[in-house]
């Protein structure tokens with residue numbers, strides 16, 4: 001009989017067993033995108049009051065809400081993150097926010113390279129790599145996003161695209177504590193369409209192998225999230241796919257009631 005040791009901290013990405021084995025903790029990450037005003041703090045209060053599960057819970061609101069949410073969630077199981085940061089520490093970059101500022105506001109994680117930033121702001125893999133380094137310098141865990149377009153999937157180049165994005169967006173020095181990778185097929189975001197479970201498994205197994213080839217044993221502990229139209233109805237089956245260690249959830253993370261169901265399914 002394997003005895004589960006107590007989880008040692010909110011950012012511990014895996015549980016260890018006396019035999020030296022480990023199990024990755026699932027991560028339920030909500031990306032609020034450009035949604036949420038002060039009135040939405042009630043959703044966070046509800047989330048923060050839920051009974052704790054073994055699933056790590058993260059909400060990445062717009063930057064205007066980070067500080068208030070972090071205060072509400074202090075001493076609870078809910079962590080707060082950001083959706084982007086600048087690659088520089090400070091300087092003449094009007095309108096931008098540094099990783100250190102996010103950290104000071106209470107963020108523990110930052111999403112980087114989301115396809116909406118790659119698309120809307122022309123972010124390159126190299127820029128995302130630099131932003132990841134900035135995040136690490138500020139003690140933030142980076143959630144680096146990768147994913148293919150519908151055209152690329154139809155052309156059969158999905159794994160080539162994901163491999164190239166992983167190679168160029170993730171800097172040397174990744175660990176299970178400072179990196180999470182999210183696979184988000186662009187065509188599945190906000191569309192209600194999801195890949196088959198087999199297709200998700202193929203990409204996640206490929207990502208694990210690619211990270212292992214580059215980073216060795218530590219890659220076994222890096223959490224790999226699926227994102228794209230995840231909801232309370234499909235989370236259980238997606239969560240059961242090999243190498244899926246959680247979800248990066250958009251629309252279904254905005255209401256505590258929906259997100260609670262996702263957290264509960266991931267925590268099974």
Ligand code: 13P
Nearest residue numbers: 031189190228229250251
């Ligand atoms: P949806 O869950 O709304 O499809 O968004 C996914 C996403 O982009 C999360 O980062």
